[in-house]
Amino acid sequence: MRLFPKEINFFEIFEQASQNLINASVALVDLFEKFDDLEHRVKKIHSLEHEGDLLTHEVMRRLNKTFLTPIDREDIHALAARLDDVLDLIWAAADRFLLYKVKEKTDGVIELANSLKDNAEAIHRAIKELKGKRYSFVHDMCIEINRLENEADRIFRESMRKLFETETDPVEIIKWKEILEHMENATDQCEDVANILEGIVLKHA
DSSP: OOSSOOOOOHHHHHHHHHHHHHHHHHHHHHHHHHOOSHHHHHHHHHHHHHHHHHHHHHHHHHHHHOSOOSSOHHHHHHHHHHHHHHHHHHHHHHHHHHHTTOOSOOTTHHHHHHHHHHHHHHHHHHHHHHHTTOHHHHHHHHHHHHHHHHHHHHHHHHHHHHHHHHOOOHHHHHHHHHHHHHHHHHHHHHHHHHHHHHHHHHHHO
């Protein structure tokens, strides 16, 4: 009889969750770039958000079943929650885009979506290397995520400036302002993910 339960592989679920985040960010880029078949594209993002919820619930379920964890329990909980937050904001941006029946693109939205995709890819690379304890690489990815977040802030500010300068319909301004804010907030949450990963590195390096 085992005195202790077998250690559960949380890294495998986090890899799935971060890959799902990439898929959602790519789908968001496609939504804004192709600007067609909008209901289908938004539905795809919603399905990915639902998949992310299931992965988050699985992390929490497994966390409640074991006390042998590869990293601190609070870090596992925080990492799962922040990844879910990023995905929720991607879905919120897509949902508002469809709900508000936006007719035309605004400056910077594709650039901001691509920045979000780059963030997701950096997070995925960092999580893949965390399992192998390649902490120097994880740290480098955290620096890259911070750089990307700063770049996203610049894109957001410039997009808002152009929006207020060129758009004459206040309703359209309100629509795009909310969509862009959801996307910018998603990059902020990516930086929070990087901070959690950096904290894990400091504990274990």
